[in-house]
Amino acid sequence: MREFIQKLEAEFEDIPKGTLTPSTKLKDIEGWGSMHALIVLALADTEYNVALKGEELKKAESIQDLFDLIQQKKASK
Amino acid sequence: MAFFSIENIRLKGIACAVPKQETSNWDYDFITEQERKLLIKTTGVEKRRVVSESGLTTADLGMAAAEKLLKETNTNKEEIDILVFVSQTPDYFLPASSVILQNKLGLSKNCMAFDINLGCSGFVYGLSAIGSIMNTAKFKKGLLIAGDISSKAAEREDKSVYPLFGDGASATLLEYDATTEKMTISLQSDGAGYEAIIVRDGGMRKPMTKESFNIKEIAPGISRAPRNLELNGMDVFNFSVTEVPLNVEDFFKRTNTTAQSYDYFVMHQANLLMNETVRKKLGFPAEKVPYSLTKFGNTSSASIPLTIVSELRDKVSRPLSMLLCGFGVGLSWATASIKTNNLICPEIIEL
Numbered sequence: 001m002r003e004f005i006q007k008l009e010a011e012f013e014d015i016p017k018g019t020l021t022p023s024t025k026l027k028d029i030e031g032w033g034s035m036h037a038l039i040v041l042a043l044a045d046t047e048y049n050v051a052l053k054g055e056e057l058k059k060a061e062s063i064q065d066l067f068d069l070i071q072q073k074k075a076s077k
Numbered sequence: 078m079a080f081f082s083i084e085n086i087r088l089k090g091i092a093c094a095v096p097k098q099e100t101s102n103w104d105y106d107f108i109t110e111q112e113r114k115l116l117i118k119t120t121g122v123e124k125r126r127v128v129s130e131s132g133l134t135t136a137d138l139g140m141a142a143a144e145k146l147l148k149e150t151n152t153n154k155e156e157i158d159i160l161v162f163v164s165q166t167p168d169y170f171l172p173a174s175s176v177i178l179q180n181k182l183g184l185s186k187n188c189m190a191f192d193i194n195l196g197c198s199g200f201v202y203g204l205s206a207i208g209s210i211m212n213t214a215k216f217k218k219g220l221l222i223a224g225d226i227s228s229k230a231a232e233r234e235d236k237s238v239y240p241l242f243g244d245g246a247s248a249t250l251l252e253y254d255a256t257t258e259k260m261t262i263s264l265q266s267d268g269a270g271y272e273a274i275i276v277r278d279g280g281m282r283k284p285m286t287k288e289s290f291n292i293k294e295i296a297p298g299i300s301r302a303p304r305n306l307e308l309n310g311m312d313v314f315n316f317s318v319t320e321v322p323l324n325v326e327d328f329f330k331r332t333n334t335t336a337q338s339y340d341y342f343v344m345h346q347a348n349l350l351m352n353e354t355v356r357k358k359l360g361f362p363a364e365k366v367p368y369s370l371t372k373f374g375n376t377s378s379a380s381i382p383l384t385i386v387s388e389l390r391d392k393v394s395r396p397l398s399m400l401l402c403g404f405g406v407g408l409s410w411a412t413a414s415i416k417t418n419n420l421i422c423p424e425i426i427e428l
């Protein structure tokens with residue numbers, strides 16, 4: 001989980017490091033938008049070899065949800 | 078499985094034309110400065126060329142490119158037996174723009190001409206169609222014109238579409254040459270994803286009405302009318318990073334090649350983050366994958382030839398092995414390997 005957050009923060013250059021936690025709600029992240037969603041899709045694909053669908057991503061509310069979603073998709077491969 | 082090779086057809090030259098008018102995403106003040114920075118970093122698109130209110134159409138741009146190319150290659154117009162026009166922004170519903178261009182370009186009445194209605198995958202589809210016909214019929218020369226003016230259908234208050242698309246057209250001259258190496262092509266389609274990139278109104282299923290112009294807010298920062306181009310970025314992303322590598326890996330297997338076998342991998346210019354994800358998955362080093370989207374955005378079926386002319390112009394005189402890959406609206410995707418030598422690429426024309 002810590003590694004996942006570090007990777008997210010590295011990708012989201014506009015978000016200060018150390019501000020994301022598992023319970024952070026995505027919509028509460030300043031400036032959160034479709035570009036961040038694309039970055040998450042790319043991260044899931046390159047780092048975890050998981051292809052997320054737009055609808056799956058929309059259901060995720062928090063960082064924890066995102067993490068769980070990726071783990072779950074990875075396990076079901 | 079639409080996988081096959083075409084013998085005897087050589088790419089002689091490529092020319093491109095874009096509108097003079099340039100617009101910069103740094104000036105796109107519909108979104109905040111922070112959003113702008115992230116948008117440009119993620120999509121890679123800084124500047125775009127747009128026809129705006131000039132009245133220029135895809136066919137006009139394609140015609141300028143074709144005339145320049147025919148002149149620079151000293152081509153006798155009488156020798157052109159086939160003209161294929163690939164676009165989703167034709168001059169009219171009917172007749173086909175290719176037929177109008179046959180006359181405007183001064184080509185012979187013995188030249189066959191038809192349109193292909195495809196976008197991002199269109200250049201490779203066009204190559205497959207014109208190449209196959211030319212080889213079967215032993216035509217001397219053929220002209221493939223591909224491009225779009227997608228900006229015409231984009232609503233400024235839709236940040237998911239407006240900053241991505243630029244306008245442009247390309248002309249490619251092909252000739253029959255029994256000494257040339259074959260090109261190999263793989264073509265796929267999935268109409269289940271037809272709504273991922275769509276203009277809903279204006280066709281026969283939903284003819285244009287007053288309501289077609291009613292702009293509604295769909296989500297924050299995304300307002301559009303049914304006549305506008307609509308794009309589901311996340312679905313397109315998912316499709317591209319999944320299907321494109323699968324197709325290319327299959328292509329490698331069937332042709333017994335690897336990323337090392339090609340000098341350049343020229344992708345449709347969709348979105349930097351998406352294209353980079355595909356590039357990394359396939360193991361192509363960055364220097365083999367040129368980008369023109371920084372300067373021109375996503376120019377639909379013109380993006381592969383525009384990238385060759387804009388980024389590889391100083392390299393095309395020597396023999397090159399290129400892998401071309403287009404993917405998007407349809408959904409439709411296609412890969413082709415081509416060998417070029419002494420490819421003639423005049424400078425990009427501005428209209």
